[in-house]
Amino acid sequence: MWAAPSRWGWLNLLTPKGLFAHDTYNKLFTMHGIIMVFFFLVPSIPATLGNFLVPPMVGARDLAFPRINLLSWYIYIVGGIFAITAIVRGGVDTGWTFYAPFSSTYSNTHVILAAIGVFVSGFSSILTGLNFIVTVHKMRAPGMTWSRLPLFVWAHYATSLIQVLGTPVIAITIVLLGMERVLHAGIFDPALGGDPILFQHLFWFYSHPAVYIMILPGMGVISEIVACFSRKSIFGYGFVAFSSVAIAVLGFLVWGHHLFVAGQSMYASMVFSFISFLVAVPSAIKVFNWTATMYRGSVSYDTPMLYAFGFIGLFTIGGLTGLFLATMAVDVHVTDTYFVIAHFHYVMVGGMVMAYLGGVHFWFPKITGRLYPEGWAKFAALVVFVGFNLTFFPQFVLGYLGMPRRYAAYADEFQILNVMSTAGASILGVGYLIPMIYLAWAWRYGPKSPQNPWGAKGLEWEQSPTPPPTFNFDVPPVMNEPAYNYSGEEKEVEIGR
């Protein structure tokens, strides 16, 4: 539903002059960004699939702190109410990045309300992370060693580290921003003696790691799906598990790649550029290991696997273009253009949303106890893939040709590519609508699912009934084989206890 603003945005860009008043356009892309990043992508997989699956996957009856879990849901709602109030009362026009001093001094829109929304929802994210960390450390069933943890759980563990370490920083940044705006006292505004670059540093110190909050859980989903539908244990389990943690750690050291043209010292930029290249290594490890897992596996093409294929291809494009952007000289050319927009939509929409859909289809029988119509599902997956590429691929070209982001109008020569993009967005919209319809239908009327329709491995499939009872298991589970033991006797890696 909240994707709608983007669609209006594309509609706007159908004609060079734009359809909307320019400040309306600013508000549209801002609320699109805020809702999508802070209220959809960050909580998407952890708060739904993660909440549901982490406990049974480690063999626990529940998360360590069920009430805190509920609290995090209420906090999310309160944050959402603030954000929606900001929109209803006229919107915000700062972009999701809230750059000072525009946001603190000059913008006359509802910055404070939106900022409070982001601030509050952050605590929901923190509490989810905290709950997962404690659950993974303390609630594992007998035999569920670290080296037998599903990769979904490893990915969520790494995500949780980022949530817990990064989110407080955006919280305090927002507090400082709010104080500057309310008191009219300088901390970021250069006219008042402040330093606007400090805002950008603080903002990206959270928001770069946050992009990994928005991809790691998706990577976890893909690891599960790829192993299951290749009927093979995951290739290089230890590497895939540790690459999640490596991404979380390195992800904290690259935020400066968003400041290459902001007046950051060139030497700092060089270091940030270098570390940005490093962070691509663990991402690549995952992609290679997934493909190696499929190699000589008996691959079947069920819907979740189609989304996994989509993820692997699109994430690879998104990640590689990230490397273009991390190259300082190239970035000077393409920063603040549609190239950046295309880059992050490839990772966030092509990556995370694909993974989300894949995961929803994979665990739908587990969660609801029913099966969805496979034909429609495959069809929708195809529509999504086509629509996605038609929407976002032209934007790489547009950006490379120099079309800047965040403008309501553009030069005439860009029209053809923009029309393609808008058309793609419509197809993509249909692609998202179809699953919503048949999944809602299947939830009520779908045929009953057997306990383990995919023949998947893992405590949540093998030892927990479908759909699971309140405490997940009828009999306390024991893990007595390596993770992803699809081929019978697989050698086990040792990662601590």
Next chain:
Amino acid sequence: MADSEVTALEHAPGLKHHFDDTEQQLESSTLGMWVFLLTEIMFFGGMFGGYTVYRNLYPDAFASSSRYMNIPIGAFNTAVLICSSLTMALAVRAAQLGNKKVLIWFLVFTLILGCVFLGLKVVEYHEKWVDHHIPGPGFRYEDARYFHQAQILFFLYFAMTGMHAMHMVVGAGLLTTLIIMAARNRFSAAWYTPVEMIGLYWHFVDIVWIFLFPLLYLIGRTK
């Protein structure tokens, strides 16, 4: 509350039914609390980062304006908080021994010390108000060269001590809850996790002050 009371009949005191045993539950709570404190460190860390940046950018202005900090009150408050950490630690010890009366007394002492701190903080804030040292349109500064820069120090002063004071207020609320729970016999030597967890929180808030006091009040005055 209701369901924990039901299970209290079936299990060890305070044990929730998704845990295997009290030990697992205690370990989980402790780890959870430490992770929470980690988030608090990052939260204050953002402000300490900003402080570091501006102190390096404007050392003279900061030296000039830290002279307006009230050292006697700051120092006295530091002593107050250190004492409150001691009473809190003694409260935890009393809880461990299952000594309800001593527990309540030490919690009350801690609460009183916390309130003393907050009261003196109000006095200090009032001083700043009288001197027009609150950042914003009403801000005045004696040395015109440093008008903007000194304002940033006061901005940070209010942001950092304000956040700290808010944590103290929350802590005072938590202590009150503990006192009520203790009076209602909710704790025993077998289960006193909340006392221990809130103790950790209280110590953390004290430590933040131990950093704030020298950074905001002491450094650079002699320049």
